[in-house]
Amino acid sequence: MAHDPFTSGISRHIWDTKYRYREGETEHDRSIEDTWRRVARTLAAVERDPAAWESRFYAALADFRFLPGGRIQAGAGTRRRVTLFNCFVMGIIEDSMDGIFDGLKEGALTMQQGGGVGYDFSTLRPSGTTARSVGAVASGPVSFMQIWDAMCATLLSTGARRGAMMATLRCDHPDVERFIEAKQAADRLRHFNLSVLVTDAFMQAIREDADWPLVFPLEGEARAGDEIVERDWSGAAGPLPCRVFRRVRARALWDKLMRATYDYAEPGVIFIDRINRLNNLWYDERISATNPCGEIPLPPYGACDLGSINLTCFVRAPFMEQATLDWDGLGSTVEIAVRMMDNVIDASQFPLAKQAERARGTRRIGLGLTGLADTLILLGLHYGEEAARARAAEIMRVICHTAYRTSIALAREKGGFPFLNREKHLAGEFIRGLPEDIREGIRRFGIRNSHLTAIAPTGTISLLANNVSSGLEPVYDFHYSRRVLELDGTYGEYALVDHALDFWRGLHGDDPLPRTFVSTQQLAPEAHLAMQAALQPFVDNSISKTINVPERYSFEEFKDIYARADNLGLKGCTTFRPNPVTGAILKIAEQPENAPLCCSVEREAD
Known part of the structure; x- marks a missing residue:
């Protein structure tokens, strides 16, 4: 009797409704093994020896050892016009009617092909200000977010799979309080996740109980009485002169953010200066937004394909005193997973040409883990105790370092990512913390992928x-x-x-x-x-x-x-x-x- 990989009804349901390839009444995937074969064959097709890699890719997918992101499982090898990338951050929204609706159109095209999107709305002028070119009064970023929300709802009504969006706003934008309160009614912005971009300076102001200026980049010449400060700002390569609209107590603004999150579960907080400081591509991009669930901070038009190692598949002697992990099996699966995810970049379609350019220029991937809590239980470890955290860190260290070594080997074989500047890459804060053999490998051979690890919700x-x-x-x-x-x-x-x-x-x-x-x-x-x-x-x-x-x-x-x-x-x-x-x-x-x-x-x- 054939082995049935499914042990629960909902698992079979998820496969049947989300990942099984069917066209009308025609079922191309008769079993999940067919799905695994379809994905393996598609991702192996870009290799010099497709048949050999197909069998290795299939073995990694079998029994759910490696779980590629949902867009890969649903779209690879089908005749659908879809992207294999789960995550996108859209372009900088220009503060004009043309720019706003261009951004809306790009988001609609991306979601239509299955991608979740993130936007930074900080570039839109605050409510109540006058656009000098036309004399109109701006309604502010939150009001324009409602247009995106309606667009998303309309797409969903046509049968689009999902409509996840992330909206971010800087902690020093004059409309930040409106943004904090934006989802406090049950019928508003339900297709958005919200996060405030919190800077190091804001956290310092909170600690010092200082005033906090709310500012926006200056348009034209300063007027008499304007207070001008310089600030890094979304979409700008360097600091811009900004007009101070008003000042608030930093702690009062923080408490307002915390109270909203306490009462309504949003907005979340993104420590944006830390993200940029630790970004491997610190020399090539500035980040001010993330994908809808926050695990992939991305620059304008950035994209990332996701995948997760199912740790439960590598537990040996579960619930016994000698319970342990198959470290060799874990490492070899990580090696195959990195290669598969790198191939996704070449196999995928993209909704926009700018997304393709960014994805192929950086070859960013996000390999993570799932099943961690169950794995700790199988190993006899309590999630809340130090021994469990130490084992989890050891697992993630192996995934990370194995992924980096694999990416270096891929660079030797296929070339490094096009936007790589080896000297500057090696100077990055995250890279400096990697083992010496990895840094030496990057120095000698380059690296195939700008980023390699992320932990998604899965x-x-x-x-x-x-x-x-x-x-x-x-x-x-x-x-x-x-x-x-x-x-x-x-x-x-x-x-x-x-x-x-x-x-x-x-x-x-x-x-x-x-x-x-x-x-x-x-x-x-x-x-x-x-x-x-x-x-x-x-x-x-x-x-x-x-x-x-x-x-x-x-x-x-x-x-x-x-x-x-x-x-x-x-x-x-x-x-x-x-x-x-x-x-x-x-x-x-x-x-x-x-x-x-x-x-x-x-x-x-x-």
């Missing part, structure tokens, strides 16, 4: 892989139900059992669970932060992490989470506390589900 592909825990998140709960969209447009309800619990029951039946079976609800926010901080040193892109906060958590305790995230060197922070607008992400037992639209399983970024 919500959908983790469900596909028999409901392993997603990304680096703790197990949400060991029993819960999920409401998902069926092919006929109706919703089905699936009872889910966590992969580690299912494994335990297969071995030990109803025996009492070890203390390592710990879920999100049993972990303090500090445990979430500590795990993210343990992995961050080995991630050159970023990490998508949601810190679940109990509803009863006090505001004073809550707002300290973000300051600690900054102190721990994280690139961003997102929390979720149940609230009347967004409800709960998943449902335990029979509680009603009301997930944020951009984070539902229908439109996740994987």
Whole structure:
């Protein structure tokens, strides 16, 4: 009897509705093995010896060892006009009606082909100011975001798979308070995730309880009485003269941001100066936006293809004293995964020519992990304890360093990425922290990919892989139900059992669970932060992490989470506390589900 890779109904459902290749009544993929073969064949086609690489790629995909991003699984080898890239950041929005609607059109074309998009709206002048060229009064960035939101809803009504968008705004933009409050009504901007771009100077002003100027680049000549300061600004190569509109207390603005996040789960925070300081391409680009879930900070027209190593596949002797990881198997799978993801860049279509130019010039990829929490349980480790963080960091170190060594070998074989400046690349802060053999390899041979690691949410592909825990998140709960969209447009309800619990029951039946079976609800926010901080040193892109906060958590305790995230060197922070607008992400037992639209399983970024 043939081996069935699926052990849960929802996994088969995810494959059937999201990744199975069918055209009308014709089912090209009769089984998930056909899907794996289709992806392997397509990505091997760019190799000199396609047949040999196809078999290696297939072996990495088999039994969900390597999980390419959802766009790769759904689109590779099909006749659809789609991109294989999950993530895009769009171009700088020019502060004019032409520029705004050009940006809207580019976003629509990108989402139509399956890409999630990020925008920085900081270039749009604040509400109430006058555009001197036409004498009209500006309505501000938040009002124009509503046009994007309507566009996204319209695309979804035509059957587009997803409509995830990220909007960012600088912490010193005069409309930042309106941006902070933008999603406090249940019917506003539901297709956007929001994040404030927080600078080092702002965090310093908070610590010093100083005033904070809200500014915007000067248009034309300064007027009498204008206070002018120089600021780095979105879309500009260097500092610009900016007019101070008003001053607020830094701590008051921070508290307003924290209160919105506490009450409504948005906006998140992006530590943008740290992102740019640690960017491997610090010499070639400035970043002011991310993909919809935040794990890929990107420059204008930047793109990134994603993939995740399913760690549960590499546990040996689970639940036993000698439980360990197959380190050799993990390393060899990482090597194959990097090659496959690099080939995606050559195999993919792009909605816009500028996206293709940027992707092929940098060859950025984002390889990460999923199933971490389940893997720790299988190894007998408690997610909230130091031993688990040490093992997780060791795993991510192996993924990172193996990926870099593989990329150097690919550069020897195929050439480095076109935008590479070896001397400046080696001077980058992240690169300087890598082992000497990696830096020497870059010096001698270059490197194929500008960036290599990212940790994505992996919500959908983790469900596909028999409901392993997603990304680096703790197990949400060991029993819960999920409401998902069926092919006929109706919703089905699936009872889910966590992969580690299912494994335990297969071995030990109803025996009492070890203390390592710990879920999100049993972990303090500090445990979430500590795990993210343990992995961050080995991630050159970023990490998508949601810190679940109990509803009863006090505001004073809550707002300290973000300051600690900054102190721990994280690139961003997102929390979720149940609230009347967004409800709960998943449902335990029979509680009603009301997930944020951009984070539902229908439109996740994987």
